[in-house]
Amino acid sequence: MPTRKRFVAGNWKMNTTLAEAKALGAAVAKGVPSDSPVAVAVCPPFPWLLPVGEAIKGSAVALGAQDVHSEKKGAFTGEVSPAMLIECGCKYVIIGHSERRHILGESDSAINQKLHTALDEGLHVILCMGETLAERDRSLQERVFQRQVYAACAGLTDEQFGRLIIAYEPVWAIGTGKVATPEQAQEAHAFVRGKLRQLYGEKIADALPIIYGGSVTPDNTAGLMNQPDVDGALVGGASLKADSFLAIVKAASA
Numbered sequence: 053m054p055t056r057k058r059f060v061a062g063n064w065k066m067n068t069t070l071a072e073a074k075a076l077g078a079a080v081a082k083g084v085p086s087d088s089p090v091a092v093a094v095c096p097p098f099p100w101l102l103p104v105g106e107a108i109k110g111s112a113v114a115l116g117a118q119d120v121h122s123e124k125k126g127a128f129t130g131e132v133s134p135a136m137l138i139e140c141g142c143k144y145v146i147i148g149h150s151e152r153r154h155i156l157g158e159s160d161s162a163i164n165q166k167l168h169t170a171l172d173e174g175l176h177v178i179l180c181m182g183e184t185l186a187e188r189d190r191s192l193q194e195r196v197f198q199r200q201v202y203a204a205c206a207g208l209t210d211e212q213f214g215r216l217i218i219a220y221e222p223v224w225a226i227g228t229g230k231v232a233t234p235e236q237a238q239e240a241h242a243f244v245r246g247k248l249r250q251l252y253g254e255k256i257a258d259a260l261p262i263i264y265g266g267s268v269t270p271d272n273t274a275g276l277m278n279q280p281d282v283d284g285a286l287v288g289g290a291s292l293k294a295d296s297f298l299a300i301v302k303a304a305s306a
């Protein structure tokens with residue numbers, strides 16, 4: 053049986069004041085035990101990376117960013133490079149979140165470029181993917197996974213695969229309170245893992261964490277985590293309160 057460490061990350065999106073972010077970071081850091089069986093990260097907005105990094109310093113909680121640019125540096129007004137994130141203390145970066153794909157129009161190829169640059173520069177990447185409701189209604193989800201995941205993974209080295217986490221986030225479940233059932237999540241995760249196995253071999257497929265995101269709460273975490281291919285959670289709304297985020301981490305630790 054493969055042993056994948058579970059991973060729970062909080063995506064704070066465009067929320068929190070500076071004071072709230074520092075307090076939330078500190079409370080999460082305090083609540084996660086140093087010997088936590090679950091790896092934990094928080095992903096605050098860019099301007100709060102340094103102060104939140106300070107608030108979680110020395111704890112078991114790692115820092116992540118919500119996006120990154122695909123080039124290493126240059127004339128890209130308003131953008132942030134992988135090296136800047138690393139200097140801010142980030143271990144992780146989220147790439148390809150559905151809000152960026154659908155609201156900001158990020159294409160698969162732009163996401164793939166970001167993924168490769170971020171991995172080349174040394175970050176761990178949380179690559180988001182998932183189908184819309186219209187796509188699920190037409191049973192197109194597996195085609196969507198294929199497009200979003202496999203193109204992104206082409207050309208990665210074994211070492212880079214070791215720094216990749218896939219987050220399955222069905223668009224219809226994000227911020228809607230409509231969580232995927234454990235069976236729906238398992239089916240999607242198993243499909244993705246099966247394809248990774250076909251394309252890149254057993255070792256890579258078995259080691260790669262696939263986490264679920266979309267209306268995760270303390271109440272539905274255990275059911276999702278009981279599925280063999282669900283390795284953790286990417287949490288939006290419920291990560292904005294330390295109590296609920298820590299309850300999710302605890303449920304994922306069981």
Ligand SMILES: O=C(CO)COP(=O)(O)O
Pocket residue numbers: 063149221225226227228229265266267268286287288289290
């Ligand atoms: O988009 C998400 C995490 O990246 C999920 O958001 P919610 O947990 O608020 O549904």
